Structures are given as structure tokens and as C-alpha cells.
Amino acid sequence: MILAAANNAAGNAADATRQVLWNISHAWVMYALLVPTMLIFGRGVYRQVKKWRAGRPVQRFDRPGERIKRVVRHVLLQQATLRDRFAGAYHFLLFWGMITLTIATTVVLIHHDLGLPVMQGRFYLYFQSLFVDCLGLLAMVGVAMLAVRRWIVRPKKLVPTRESTGLLVLLFVILGTGFLLEGWRIAATNDPWGRWSPVGSIVAAGSLAVANVETLKSAHLFTWWFHLLIVFGLIAWAPYTKLLHVLTAPLNIYTANLDAGGGTLKTIDFDNAPSFGINSLEQFTWKDLLDLDACTECGRCTSVCPANTVGKQLSPRDLILDMQHLLDRSDLASVSGPADADDDYEPAFPVIGSTAALSPEALWQCTSCAACVEACPVSIEQLPKIIDLRRFEVMENAKFPQTLQDAVGSLEERGHPFKGTQFSRVDWAQALHTQGFDVPTIGDVQDPEVLLWAGCGGALVERNQKSTQALAQLLSKAGVKYAILGREETCTGDPARRIGNEFLFETLAQQNIETFRTNNIRTVVTSCPHCFNTFRNEYPRLGGEFEVMHHTTFLAKLIGEGRLTINAEATEKITFHDPCYLGRHNGITEPPRELLQRSARAPLIEMAQHGQQSFCCGGGGGMSFVDEAPDQRVNQERARQALATDAETVAVGCPFCTTMLEDGINAVKGDREMAVKDIAEIIWESVSGGVDSG
Amino acid sequence: MQILVCLKQILDPEVPPRDFQIDRGRRAAIQGSANLVTNIFCENALETALQLRERSEGEISALSIGPASAEDVLRKAIALKVDHACLVEQEVAGSGSHSAITARLLAAAIRKLGTFDLILLGREAGDWGAGQTGGLLAEELGLPFVGFVDHIEAADGGVVLRRQTDTGWEKVRAELPLVATITNSEENVPRIPKTRDIMKSHRKPLTTWKPSDLGLSEEDVSSAADALEVVDLYIPEKTGECEFIQGESIEEKANAFAARIAAVVQRAGV
Ligand code: SF4
Ligand code: SF4
Numbered sequence: 028m029i030l031a032a033a034n035n036a037a038g039n040a041a042d043a044t045r046q047v048l049w050n051i052s053h054a055w056v057m058y059a060l061l062v063p064t065m066l067i068f069g070r071g072v073y074r075q076v077k078k079w080r081a082g083r084p085v086q087r088f089d090r091p092g093e094r095i096k097r098v099v100r101h102v103l104l105q106q107a108t109l110r111d112r113f114a115g116a117y118h119f120l121l122f123w124g125m126i127t128l129t130i131a132t133t134v135v136l137i138h139h140d141l142g143l144p145v146m147q148g149r150f151y152l153y154f155q156s157l158f159v160d161c162l163g164l165l166a167m168v169g170v171a172m173l174a175v176r177r178w179i180v181r182p183k184k185l186v187p188t189r190e191s192t193g194l195l196v197l198l199f200v201i202l203g204t205g206f207l208l209e210g211w212r213i214a215a216t217n218d219p220w221g222r223w224s225p226v227g228s229i230v231a232a233g234s235l236a237v238a239n240v241e242t243l244k245s246a247h248l249f250t251w252w253f254h255l256l257i258v259f260g261l262i263a264w265a266p267y268t269k270l271l272h273v274l275t276a277p278l279n280i281y282t283a284n285l286d287a288g289g290g291t292l293k294t295i296d297f298d299n300a301p302s303f304g305i306n307s308l309e310q311f312t313w314k315d316l317l318d319l320d321a322c323t324e325c326g327r328c329t330s331v332c333p334a335n336t337v338g339k340q341l342s343p344r345d346l347i348l349d350m351q352h353l354l355d356r357s358d359l360a361s362v363s364g365p366a367d368a369d370d371d372y373e374p375a376f377p378v379i380g381s382t383a384a385l386s387p388e389a390l391w392q393c394t395s396c397a398a399c400v401e402a403c404p405v406s407i408e409q410l411p412k413i414i415d416l417r418r419f420e421v422m423e424n425a426k427f428p429q430t431l432q433d434a435v436g437s438l439e440e441r442g443h444p445f446k447g448t449q450f451s452r453v454d455w456a457q458a459l460h461t462q463g464f465d466v467p468t469i470g471d472v473q474d475p476e477v478l479l480w481a482g483c484g485g486a487l488v489e490r491n492q493k494s495t496q497a498l499a500q501l502l503s504k505a506g507v508k509y510a511i512l513g514r515e516e517t518c519t520g521d522p523a524r525r526i527g528n529e530f531l532f533e534t535l536a537q538q539n540i541e542t543f544r545t546n547n548i549r550t551v552v553t554s555c556p557h558c559f560n561t562f563r564n565e566y567p568r569l570g571g572e573f574e575v576m577h578h579t580t581f582l583a584k585l586i587g588e589g590r591l592t593i594n595a596e597a598t599e600k601i602t603f604h605d606p607c608y609l610g611r612h613n614g615i616t617e618p619p620r621e622l623l624q625r626s627a628r629a630p631l632i633e634m635a636q637h638g639q640q641s642f643c644c645g646g647g648g649g650m651s652f653v654d655e656a657p658d659q660r661v662n663q664e665r666a667r668q669a670l671a672t673d674a675e676t677v678a679v680g681c682p683f684c685t686t687m688l689e690d691g692i693n694a695v696k697g698d699r700e701m702a703v704k705d706i707a708e709i710i711w712e713s714v715s716g717g718v719d720s721g
Numbered sequence: 722m723q724i725l726v727c728l729k730q731i732l733d734p735e736v737p738p739r740d741f742q743i744d745r746g747r748r749a750a751i752q753g754s755a756n757l758v759t760n761i762f763c764e765n766a767l768e769t770a771l772q773l774r775e776r777s778e779g780e781i782s783a784l785s786i787g788p789a790s791a792e793d794v795l796r797k798a799i800a801l802k803v804d805h806a807c808l809v810e811q812e813v814a815g816s817g818s819h820s821a822i823t824a825r826l827l828a829a830a831i832r833k834l835g836t837f838d839l840i841l842l843g844r845e846a847g848d849w850g851a852g853q854t855g856g857l858l859a860e861e862l863g864l865p866f867v868g869f870v871d872h873i874e875a876a877d878g879g880v881v882l883r884r885q886t887d888t889g890w891e892k893v894r895a896e897l898p899l900v901a902t903i904t905n906s907e908e909n910v911p912r913i914p915k916t917r918d919i920m921k922s923h924r925k926p927l928t929t930w931k932p933s934d935l936g937l938s939e940e941d942v943s944s945a946a947d948a949l950e951v952v953d954l955y956i957p958e959k960t961g962e963c964e965f966i967q968g969e970s971i972e973e974k975a976n977a978f979a980a981r982i983a984a985v986v987q988r989a990g991v
Contacts, residue, residue, distance in 0.1 A: 303916050422916035432913055440733065440758050451737040451754065514754055530916045 043220045044147035047139040049212065050247050057255060064259040071266025072274065075320050081359035082313035087282035094281050101406065102277045108404040110640075111327060113180075117172035121198070124166025128205070131159040156223035160209075164226050167202050170195065184326030184344075190268050191324070197261050204254040206230055211247040215240050275321035276405040282314055283406035286564065291400075291411045294568065295418075295529050304418025304527060307374030308354055309362045311415070316359075318407045319351040328399035328409055333643040333661045334392040341392040343399040343409040345384035350412075353381060379416055390416055391428050394661060395525045395648030396607040401639060417527030431526055434652040438531055442517035442538075443483040444652060452481065453513045455492035459499065466499050469546050472510040477502070477581070478548045479509045480562075482555035483518050484682030490689065491682040494705035498554055498578055501711055505590040509552070515542050521557040524565070526649040533569065536561070540571035554578040554707060556608035556681045557647070563613065577609055579619040579680050579706050586625060586710075593713045597627040599702075601709070602634055602674035604665070604688060605641035606681035614639070619680050619706055626713040632674045642668060644691070646683035666691030669701065676702045678709055722779035722875065722897075724770045725837040727827055727854075728763045728798060730791040732756075734847040741956065748954040750848065759794045762843025764911035766903035767798060769873055770841055771912065777875040780804040782834060786826050788812050792927065800914035800922035807834060807928040809935065821948040824857035829935035831862065838897040839880065844869055844904040855902035865899045871906035 048054055088094075100106045105122060109115035134155055138146035146155055173195055177187060210230020213221035221228045234243055265271060284291045293312075295303055305311060328343040329335050335342050357376040378385055390413055399409040420427050421435070434444040443452075456466035469478070479502060485495040502509045520535035543551075551573060553559050562575040576584075585591045601623055610616045616638045623631050636642040645651070645661025655661070666688060669677045677692070679685050682705075689703040736755035743750050770781050782805040783798040785791045795806040809830050831837065840862070845852035859866035872883040882893045885904055903909065914922070932942070966981065968974035 297916075297920065425913050425915045429910065436913065437735075440756050441735070447735060449737055451740045454737070454739065457739075528916070530919070 040152060041148045043149075043151045043223075044144075045151070045212075045218060045220065046216070047135055047146075049216060050244055051251055060255070060259055064263045067263035068266055071263075071271075075266065075271065075275075078354055078357075078359050079313045079316045079320070081309055081362070082311050082316040083309075085312040085314050087284075087314050090285060093285055094283075097283060097285075097406075098277060098281050101280045101404065105404075107402075107406075110402075110404075111325075113172065113176065114325065117169040117176070120165045120169030121173070124162045124169060124202075127159055127162040128166070131155055152220060152223045156220060156227075157225070160224040160226050163202060163205060167199075167206075170199050170202060174199075182326075182330075184330035186324070186326065188324075194261075194268060194270055197257060201254065201257055201261065204250050204257070207250055208247060208254060210234055211243045211250070215243045215247060269322070269324050272321055272323045272405060275317060276323065279314075279317055279321035280406045282317065284408060284411075291408060292414055292524065292565075293411065297530060297533075302374075302419065303422035303529065304420070305412075305415040306377055306379050306419040306423070308350070308357055308376040308378065309359045310374075311412070315408075315412060315415075316354060318412075319347055319354050321405045321407055322347045322351060323405060324348065325404065327402040327404065328407070331398040331402045331640070331642075333394055333396060333398065333645060333664065336642075337659045337661050337664050339389075339392045339659050340383060340386065341389040342384050343413075345382075346389070346413070347407060347409060349382040349384045350378060353378065379419060385416070387420060387426070390420065391431070391653065392650075393417075393648050394607070394643045394645055394650045396643035397611050398607075398640075398643065401611050414525065414527060417525075418529055419527075421527035422530060427526070428653055430652050430654060431649050434522060434649060435526060435528055435531065438518055438520075438523050438528075438535065442535065443487055444518060444522045444649075445483060445487045448487040450487045450489065450492070451514070452483075452486045452516055453511075455481065455486055455495050456499070456511065456513070458492065459496050464500065464503070467510045468513040469510045469515070469548075472508060474508075474547075475510040476508040477550045477552045477576075478543075478546075479511050480551050480553035480555070480558055481511060481516065482553055482558045482682065484555050484557075484686075485553075486516070488682060488686060490686050491705070494554060494682065494685065494707050497705065497711035498552075498707040501582060501585075501591065501707060501714060502552075504714060505585045507585070507590070512542065512546070515546075517542075519558045519561040520565075521561045522649050522652070524561070525647065536566060536569050536571065540566060540569060543571060543573060549573050551575045552578055552581045554680065554682065554705065556606040556613070557683065560608040560612050577615060577618070577680065579609075579622055580615065582707070582710055583618045583622045586622070591710075591714055593626050593710075594715070595713055597676075597709055597713055598629070599627070599675040600629045600632055600673060601627050601676045601678050602632040602669060602672045603637070603678045604634070604644065604669065604684055605637055605639075606679065606684050607641065607643050607647055609680060610641050611639050619678070622706055622710065623678055626710050632672045634668050634672055636668065644679075644681075644684040644687035646687040651683050651687060660691065660694070662687040662691030663695050664691075666695050670696060670699055675700070676704055676709070678704055678706050680706050722773070722777060722839060723782070723835070723837045724773065724779055724839045724841065725782045725784060725831060725834070726763070726767045726770045726798070726803070727840070727842045727858075728767065728783055728785045728791075728794045729760045729843065729846050730757050730785065730787050730794045731760045731846050731848040733758045734761075743954055743956060745954055748951045757790055757793065759797060760843050760846045760848075761911075762845060762847070762903060762905065763794075764843075765871075765905045765909045766841040766843050767801065767803070768909040768911045769870075769903050770803075770839075771801060772909070773839075773873055773875065779838075782807065782837070784827065784830055784834070785809070786811055786823055786830070792929075795927055796922045797914065797919075799925045799927070800918040801912065802918065805834075805928070806925075807930065809930050809932060811932050819946065819949060820851050820853035820857055821945040822942060824854050824861050825937065825942060825945040826932060826935065827854070827858050828861035829937050829941075830930065831858075833930075833935060836898070839873070840864070840898070840900045842900070842902050844902040852902070855900060859900035862900065865895060867893055867895060867899060867901045869904045870901045871904050872908055873901070 105115065105119050108118050134146050137143050177185065177195065206226050207230060209224055209227035211234055213224065213227050214231035214235045221231060265273065302310060326344050332341060332343055353376060362375045380386055393413045395410055397410050433446045437446040438444050459466055479499060481495050485491045517538055518535050519539060520532035523535060524532035551562060556577060559575055559577045603619060603623055605616055620631055642665050643661060644665050669692065677688055679688060685703055685705055692701050692703060732750055732752060733756040740754050742753045774781055781803040783795055783803045784807050785794050786809040789810055792808055795808055799806050807830065809826055831840065842855040842858065855868060856866055867882050867884060869884045870882045871885055874881045879894060879896045882895060882901060884891050884893060966974050966978045968977050
């Protein structure tokens with residue numbers, strides 16, 4: 028024992044410390060046990076690391092500054108975790124409690140084993156005693172909250188497993204025995220600084236009331252070894268359990284995708300890729316594989332998934348976990364390099380259809396809303412994996428729902444996904460023409476300020492033509508020199524991409540980029556967030572660099588510059604539905620609200636789920652082309668959420684949302700009346716004041 | 722089994738009504754902004770052939786007559802893994818309205834291509850909807866003909882064909898070779914090609930002939946042309962009239978309404 032005895036009378040705080048291993052002999056056994064513990068731990072970690080390394084390359088160590096910021100926000104401050112108040116709170120307590128206890132143990136190690144006397148004086152009193160004791164207590168509170176949630180509240184999103192119960196019990200035992208050991212040491216050594224450890228001194232006082240010093244000494248001895256074994260046991264076991272996330276979560280958050288939602292899908296090298304899309308684990312990137320191991324099983328993704336909410340099979344959590352289990356069972360390193368680009372690509376570790384959560388049915392229920400990605404506290408990217416798997420079904424298997432095949436077929440033949448539409452791309456403009464309002468086409472305008480991109484949804488669906496007409500009239504009213512492409516427009520490729528036909532997406536995108544180039548287009552305004560997202564996040568990689576604005580942003584700008592004036596404020600009560608591809612995928616939630624605030628008399632009413640946490644209309648990811656079971660319609664669920672407010676109108680900023688919500692509201696509204704209007708329609712009413720129609 | 726499938730490229734039947742244009746003088750449709758697509762019943766025929774090949778061994782050849790653009794139709798068939806493809810390049814007079822000429826050209830091409838057990842066509846094309854080519858082709862080739870087939874099964878050296886009739890289905894046992902036209906059913910919904918196969922389809926061989934390569938004389942073709950003449954072609958104009966029925970009581974209105982309907986029906990000669 029290098030240390031001075033601690034049981035001198037309390038005196039100078041500068042001398043405060045405690046004796047390490049005061050009651051323990053044969054301490055070498057501890058060091059001996061540490062060796063196998065670390066070996067088992069190391070093997071567990073190495074096993075996983077080896078698997079990740081079998082994945083394909085992807086750059087995720089660039090922009091370190093941004094990455095470190097992410098780690099500070101989501102690991103140290105636990106911002107994403109704290110979004111779920113209760114679970115976030117106990118996780119925060121456990122996280123900081125365990126970190127503090129680990130630091131405290133390290134301090135002991137430095138002090139005792141390295142012989143650097145750090146554990147003394149005020150540091151010993153304030154940190155090692157008081158602070159550590161309090162944080163330990165808070166961790167205990169965290170464990171209690173965890174237990175309450177797991178056994179009493181039992182939220183649907185948690186799937187209890189024996190492993191998680193085991194881990195919970197171990198944590199409790201470790202913290203509990205830690206306090207007992209501290210208390211008994213204080214009691215038995217009559218520690219003069221004992222009162223700096225509040226929990227310890229209470230335990231000490233309580234124990235002395237029922238037992239004598241000798242009994243406490245033996246209890247301490249026994250419990251010390253027990254505590255040690257449990258701690259070592261947990262360390263050795265951790266990498267084989269979901270506790271692995273202690274390592275994987277920070278790593279995963281550091282290596283997260285930093286691009287906006289739309290930029291997260293992979294590109295495919297069609298000349299060399301052994302398979303188009305993914306149906307075998309080794310085809311994923313190392314980051315995808317790391318994602319699988321980082322899952323904490325918290326279930327937040329599934330609880331916000333619109334498809335799951337309405338009772339469909341899709342569960343992003345189970346999708347990730349089932350792949351994780353598959354990864355556990357698979358020896359990825361055994362696959363020798365990428366296969367040749369030949370016909371008979373045989374997946375080594377097939378994913379699709381291997382479990383219910385990975386069934387084709389589930390894959391074709393995803394609206395690509397990215398609520399799961401947004402909700403995940405450890406930055407797991409569920410959506411891009413779903414698209415990877417869809418790609419395989421579409422491009423390699425050529426098997427997917429018939430209505431989606433029709434949409435893809437229509438995209439191939441006609442450049443739009445609306446099979447059977449009665450309209451051409453210019454009908455909405457021609458209808459305005461008959462009312463004496465001319466919409467200029469690109470050839471007619473010299474050097475237009477902006478290109479008005481109507482989009483397939485805005486031009487070919489009757490309901491949305493009104494919104495597109497309102498927008499054109501607004502632009503003209505504001506004196507914007509604009510033009511449309513008319514028949515030269517072709518789908519941006521968004522539906523093809525989300526459905527999984529990357530090849531078709533690239534073909535369509537290149538066609539548009541070429542059109543933009545020939546017409547020298549620099550700024551695009553569109554009312555479709557899907558088009559917006561594709562232009563903004565996906566075209567640059569294909570060489571399509573131009574400015575793109577969602578119409579809500581552009582209209583807000585026009586009003587801000589005084590080019591448009593609100594003459595009559597809307598009198599109705601309005602709520603706003605955030606389109607996923609505007610809010611969540613691109614972080615644009617304010618401009619539309621600002622616009623509505625300016626044009627309406629009453630304050631905007633918010634639905635419970637809004638902004639980045641909004642709930643999908645059910646129309647993204649190609650799902651507006653799929654017939655959903657009548658009792659499992661996402662749009663009706665969102666309609667109910669809108670109807671639950673006392674708004675009279677739902678404002679939207681997306682042609683798909685417009686039709687999905689209108690259908691949903693009509694189906695479930697009963698006697699209640701509720702209108703669905705594109706923001707352009709609302710602003711047009713306010714600007715024209717019902718008098719001058721341009 | 723050697724199967725030959727005839728495929729026709731047509732103007733997209735889904736062209737929005739306001740975009741559909743014709744040239745009345747030439748008595749032909751104008752492509753305008755419409756796309757060119759494979760006739761849907763031809764796709765059903767190809768699907769029927771592909772399924773038949775999966776169940777019993779054999780080879781599929783695809784044949785099309787049309788302008789150079791019809792190559793697309795054949796490339797798509799190649800992507801679906803037909804074994805051979807042949808295009809007879811011809812700017813068809815009247816946009817392929819003339820079934821008799823088409824049948825004669827097809828027959829000549831088929832003779833040149835080889836011998837086939839089963840020759841499949843769509844039951845009609847989505848442009849003119851004449852539904853004549855199948856029967857006329859059988860006539861040209863001197864082969865038996867079964868129309869409106871939606872399922873084919875190989876059986877004892879021949880085939881069993883299921884055909885749709887006005888009242889239900891008929892099953893026909895037939896010797897080979899024969900010509901059949903295919904209609905759509907739940908079973909022959911056309912499949913879609915795999916992306917890799919689409920990419921590869923452009924590198925696969927494709928036979929291209931001119932009508933002159935088929936050994937037909939001018940006369941052979943013109944004699945077929947005599948069989949049919951399109952006299953006029955126009956887009957029917959849709960008009961609507963709105964009329965309010967007058968009357969004091971509801972009975973009076975109902976009676977007046979009934980009388981009006983009777984008059985209208987009579988005038989229309991129904
Ligand atoms: S993207 Fe949306 S629909 Fe798809 S799994 Fe995630 S939450 Fe569910
Ligand atoms: S994927 Fe993320 S949100 Fe979903 S269960 Fe795992 S950790 Fe939780």
C-alpha cells in the first residue's frame with residue numbers, strides 16, 4: 028500500500044484522500060481476471076469490426092469539424108435522445124452517471140496503480156467523493172426509471188428481451204453494490220471525509236445501526252469480489268449485446284451522413300456493379316453494417332413510421348435488427364471480393380424475404396418519409412437501405428407491385444408516372460389561356476428570371492392544376508419574368524429513384540439536365556418538394572448545377588421584396604402540413620409558415636406532429652401509386668390528425684400531399700368540413716383579393 | 722417448340738385526348754407529341770410465349786414490320802430474352818392501317834426466317850383496332866387459326882388453347898403448326914425486363930430487312946392493297962346540350978322528363 032492511511036482525524040482538506048484496496052488482499056487476482064475479461068471483450072469488438080470492414084468503401088471521415096459538432100450534440104448533449112422526454116432523461120442520467128463512474132475508476136487507477144497521487148485534496152472531496160456520489164445516485168434513478176418503463180409503462184415500441192432484462196439487472200447490481208462498498212468502507216474505516224459522499228455516509232450510518240465493524244468488513248470483502256466479477260462479466264459480455272452501442276453509437280454518429288436527406292441514396296456504377304441494388308450483406312458499405320450494430324433497439328423509428336402506425340408490416344427497427352442478426356450469423360469475410368458483373372449473381376447472404384420485416388411486402392410499404400432516420404438517436408439510416416433492397420427487387424428481380432410497374436412503365440414510355448392521365452403537360456396553361464391569361468413558354472421569353480417547373484403532379488393531376496395556375500398568376504402579378512418548359516418537361520426521376528429504378532432515374536435526370544443546359548436555365552421555382560429535392564440534392568452529382576427554390580420560399584421572397592402585396596388576409600383558421608421532402612429532407616419549415624402568417628388573419632394552428640417531426644401524407648416513395656388496404660391508409664391517419672385541430676383549411680405545399688390529404692379528409696371527415704389548399708392558392712386569394720384575377 | 726411472336730409499334734393509345742391529331746387528307750394519325758409504344762396485346766402474346774417457353778423447351782423469335790423506330794419494340798423483346806429478333810423496315814402506308822399488306826409482308830418474312838410451330842399475334846392493335854392481321858396471316862401461310870386465346874399448354878405434340886368467347890371459355894386441342902391471336906387475361910400480364918437485360922439488349926444482334934429482301938413483287942403487295950380502302954378518317958366531335966325540364970309538380974316534371982327521353986331515344990333510332 029503506497030498510500031497514507033486515511034483514518035487520521037479530519038483536518039486539512041488538502042490532505043483528504045482515501046486508502047485504496049484497504050480491505051483487499053490478493054489484488055493480483057483482479058489483474059489476472061482482467062486479462063481474460065479484456066480478451067473476451069476484445070474478441071467481441073474485433074469480430075464486429077472485421078464484419079464492418081468486409082463492407083464496401085464509403086467516405087465518412089471527411090469534414091471532421093462538422094462531425095465533431097455532431098458528436099457533441101448527439102453523444103455528449105444527447106439532443107436526439109432527449110427528444111423522447113422520459114427515455115431521454117434516464118438515458119442522459121445513465122450515460123453521464125456511468126461516464127463519471129468510469130472516470131472515477133480511472134482516477135483510482137492513476138492514483139494507485141500508476142502511483143501518481145491525484146486522488147487527494149479538494150479534487151478528492153469535490154469530484155471523487157461528492158460529485159461521483161451524486162452522479163452515481165442519478166444513475167441509480169435512471170435505472171429505476173428504466174425499470175418503470177420496461178415493466179410498468181411498457182410502451183409498444185419496446186420489445187422486451189431477456190438480454191435487456193439481464194443488462195438492466197446487472198446495472199442495478201453494479202451501482203447498488205458500489206454504494207454498499209463505499210458505505211461499508213466509510214463505516215469500517217471511520218473515514219473522516221466520509222460525509223463528502225452523501226449516499227455512502229447514509230449507507231454507513233444505516234449499516235452501523237444493524238451490524239458491527241467486523242461484520243461489515245467481511246461483508247465488504249465478499250461484496251467487493253462480487254462487484255468486481257459482475258463488472259468484469261458485464262465488460263466481457265457487452266460487445267455481444269446491445270450494449271455494444273456504447274462503442275458503436277458514438278462512432279456511428281461521427282460517421283453519419285452529413286448531406287441533406289435526398290443526398291443519402293447511393294449511386295450505382297452501372298458498368299461495373301456486380302448487382303444493381305443490394306440483396307446480400309457484403310454488398311452494403313461498412314457504414315451500413317456499422318449502422319446495424321449501432322442499433323440500441325429503442326424502437327423510436329418504428330413508433331414514428333407512418334406505415335407502421337396504420338398497422339402495416341413495415342417496421343424500420345425490425346428491419347435493422349433482423350439484418351443485424353443476419354450479420355451476426357454470417358461470415359462476411361468469407362466472400363472473396365466482389366463478384367464479376369455477370370448474369371448469375373448469387374447473393375451470398377440474402378436479405379430480402381429472409382424475415383417478415385425484410386419481406387417484399389414490407390419494403391413496398393415505405394413512403395420514404397425519413398421519419399425513422401430523423402428519429403434515430405444514433406444516426407442510423409434505415410431509408411437508404413430500404414431503397415437499396417427495393418433496387419434489387421426492381422432492377423435485378425424485376426418483381427414489384429403491378430401498380431408501381433405501371434408507374435415505372437409510364438415513366439419509361441411517357442416521361443411521367445401517371446398512367447392513364449387525360450391531361451397533357453400544357454393543359455393547365457391552355458385553360459388559363461382561354462381565360463385570357465398567357466403562360467409564357469421558354470422559347471417566348473428572352474433570358475427569363477426563373478423557370479416555373481410545373482412537375483408531373485402539378486400538371487397532370489386535375490386537382491393540382493388549380494395550384495399551378497395560381498402560382499403562374501402570382502409570378503406574373505409580381506412582375507417576375509418567368510417561363511415554363513411546357514411539353515419539354517419530363518419527370519425529374521424522383522418516383523423512379525424511390526421505387527428503386529436508379530437506371531431510369533439517371534436517364535430522366537440526364538434528359539432534364541440537357542434541356543436545362545440548352546435553354547440556359549439558372550433558377551428553377553417549383554411547387555413540388557419531390558422535384559425540389561431531386562434538383563437540389565441529386566442533380567448536382569449528375570452535372571446539373573442550378574439554383575432551385577420551392578415556391579413557398581420564392582413567394583416569401585417576393586412578398587418580402589414588396590413585389591407582391593397581400594390585399595385581403597385569409598379569414599379562415601389554417602393548419603399547415605409539412606411535406607416530408609420539404610421539411611424533413613430539406614429542413615425547410617419556416618418559409619411556408621411565414622408566408623401563411625402574413626396572409627392569414629388568424630394565427631397558424633399546428634398539428635401535434637409538425638415541422639421536422641411531421642407525419643407523412645402517405646404519398647411519397649411511389650406509394651401514391653399503390654392501392655393501400657382500406658383500413659391501413661396513411662393519408663386517412665394524417666387526415667384525422669388535421670381534423671383533430673379546429674382548423675378549417677389544411678395548407679399544403681406539395682401536389683402529392685394535396686391529393687392524398689384531400690382523399691383522406693373526404694374519407695374520414697364525417698360532417699366536418701375541411702378544405703385542402705396549396706399555399707399558392709391561399710396567397711393568390713389574398714393577393715388578388717378576389718377582385719383582380721390577373 | 723419454335724415460337725414466333727409478331728409485335729407492332731403503335732401510337733400511344735394513352736395520348737391525352739386533346740393531343741390526338743389526324744391528317745384527314747392522308748387518312749392517317751399524326752404522331753405529334755404522342756409516344757410510340759408496343760401494342761399491349763402484342764405484349765400479351767409475347768408474355769404467353771415466354772411462359773410457354775418456361776414450361777416446355779423452345780425458342781422465341783420476335784418479328785415486327787414498321788418504321789426504323791420499331792426497333793425499340795424489338796429491343797424490349799430482346800431484353801425479355803427472346804432468342805431472335807427481326808425487323809422488316811417499312812414506312813407503312815396509312816400508319817399500318819392495312820392488315821392485308823401487313824399479313825402478306827409478315828408471311829413472306831416468316832417463310833424466310835424458317836419454320837415455326839406456333840405463330841402468335843395480338844388480337845388487335847390499339848391504333849386501328851381492326852383485328853384482321855392474325856386471320857389474314859393464317860390465310861397467307863395456309864395454316865389453321867385460333868383467335869382470342871389467353872392460355873396455351875403444350876400437349877401430346879400439339880397444343881391446348883384456351884380462348885375467350887362471348888359466353889365464357891373454349892378449350893381447343895390443335896395440331897401444330899398454327900397461328901393464334903392472343904387476348905389479355907390475368908395470366909399474361911406482361912412482365913418487365915431486368916435493367917441489366919435492357920442495357921445488354923442494345924448489344925444483341927437484330928436482323929433488319931427491307932420489303933425488297935422478302936422476294937415479293939410490287940404486284941404481290943399491290944394485290945393485297947386492293948383488299949381494303951380507308952374512305953375517310955375523322956375525330957368524332959362530342960357535343961352536349963343542357964335542357965331544363967319544366968313543370969309545376971314533381972309528377973308533371975317526371976312525366977315531361979320521361980316523354981323527353983322517349984323522344985330523344987326515338988330520334989337516335991335506338
Ligand atoms: S422512411 Fe418513413 S415509411 Fe419508410 S420506414 Fe422510415 S418511417 Fe417508415
Ligand atoms: S434504428 Fe435507431 S431508432 Fe430504430 S430502434 Fe435502432 S437505434 Fe432506435
